[in-house]
Amino acid sequence: MRNTIMIVLLLMVSLAIFGCLQTPAKTCAQDKDCSSWQVCDTKTSKCVTGTGYCIADAGCTDPKKGCDLTTHKCAYKGGYCLDNYDCRDWQFCDNSTQKCSPLTGRCDDDAVCNRWEECDLTKHICIAKADFCSDDYDCANWQNCNNETHLCAANIGYCMEDSECQRWEICNATTHFCNAKAGFCNSNYDCDPRFTCGSDHKCALMAGYCINDSYCQSWQTCDQQALLCKANRGNCTDTRDCQSWQVCDPANHICMTREGMCNLDSECGGWQTCSSHQCVTRAGMCASDADCSSTQRCDLVPGDAELYTCVSLLNTQCQGDWNCPGSSCNLDTRRCR
Numbered sequence: 001m002r003n004t005i006m007i008v009l010l011l012m013v014s015l016a017i018f019g020c021l022q023t024p025a026k027t028c029a030q031d032k033d034c035s036s037w038q039v040c041d042t043k044t045s046k047c048v049t050g051t052g053y054c055i056a057d058a059g060c061t062d063p064k065k066g067c068d069l070t071t072h073k074c075a076y077k078g079g080y081c082l083d084n085y086d087c088r089d090w091q092f093c094d095n096s097t098q099k100c101s102p103l104t105g106r107c108d109d110d111a112v113c114n115r116w117e118e119c120d121l122t123k124h125i126c127i128a129k130a131d132f133c134s135d136d137y138d139c140a141n142w143q144n145c146n147n148e149t150h151l152c153a154a155n156i157g158y159c160m161e162d163s164e165c166q167r168w169e170i171c172n173a174t175t176h177f178c179n180a181k182a183g184f185c186n187s188n189y190d191c192d193p194r195f196t197c198g199s200d201h202k203c204a205l206m207a208g209y210c211i212n213d214s215y216c217q218s219w220q221t222c223d224q225q226a227l228l229c230k231a232n233r234g235n236c237t238d239t240r241d242c243q244s245w246q247v248c249d250p251a252n253h254i255c256m257t258r259e260g261m262c263n264l265d266s267e268c269g270g271w272q273t274c275s276s277h278q279c280v281t282r283a284g285m286c287a288s289d290a291d292c293s294s295t296q297r298c299d300l301v302p303g304d305a306e307l308y309t310c311v312s313l314l315n316t317q318c319q320g321d322w323n324c325p326g327s328s329c330n331l332d333t334r335r336c337r
Contacts, residue, residue, distance in 0.1 A: 037072035064098060090124040116150040142176050168201045194227050219253045245277035271308035286310050297323075 026047040028040035034047035041048045054067035060074035068075045081093035087100035094101045107119035113126035120127045128134045133145035139152035154160045159171035165178035180190045184201050191203035198204045210222035216229035231237045236248035242255035249256050261277045268279035285308045286298035292310035299306040318329035324336035
């Protein structure tokens with residue numbers, strides 16, 4: 001069944017080509033009764049094909065020509081030509097073959113292009129294949145076209161892959177610059193402000209900073225946020241680490257009470273107490289006779305039960321007049337008069 005259909009189709013195409021399926025010839029009395037490409041055959045009164053016209057390719061004597069059923073003139077078949085007018089604007093007529101061929105710099109298939117090119121059939125010019133280039137304009141702005149390989153290569157200072165960078169660098173896929181890997185550097189700008197870029201392209205800690213306590217003195221600890229060695233609690237680097245009533249001892253880095261100030265009663269005289277970090281005289285006690293009335297003196301004799309208290313000048317024991325302010329010492333009784 002399928003073969004029968006194919007045979008019928010082939011017969012129909014053949015009949016169309018040779019004009020066998022044309023409508024019956026039109027009757028006429030004169031030429032004007034016929035189409036412009038026909039004349040009237042007065043013997044048969046039928047319109048027939050005029051001289052120089054055709055109704056099928058068979059009516060053309062030149063095998064390079066076929067019948068144009070619009071004009072009913074024999075014209076060169078596609079690809080053949082008599083002159084450049086029979087060709088397209090990107091072709092010329094080759095007189096040796098009477099065929100239209102591409103002009104210089106134009107193409108009709110990939111065969112006339114270089115191996116790294118293909119024919120653009122919309123413009124009929126050879127263009128670089130994907131991933132190849134004809135010139136720098138086929139590449140990105142950070143690339144240039146290699147005239148030998150016709151491949152786009154990175155400009156100086158740029159990269160396409162990590163292998164084009166130093167061992168401590170990677171190629172940034174966005175900027176196409178070689179950037180230092182994490183933990184490595186090309187300059188101090190690649191490091192934390194507290195680090196410097198060394199000759200081994202690693203960030204090294206600057207002097208005065210720390211990573212852990214081993215970088216610090218025994219009386220210090222490493223502040224992990226500031227990366228600075230700071231005095232332990234109870235120690236000091238300078239007086240600024242101490243209380244207002246203290247001063248830093250530079251020898252042992254301990255805050256000590258300033259001279260004339262106190263933190264405990266034991267840092268004051270026996271007649272004093274520590275108040276607001278100042279040594280003040282206890283109530284009812286004295287440090288000198290000036291703290292007593294005119295009829296009293298301040299007992300400053302070590303071991304006395306009344307030490308640092310005001311005692312009466314009369315009948316007090318004395319060793320000399322100096323023990324009896326305002327009177328004198330009776331050397332027989334050893335009492336103030």
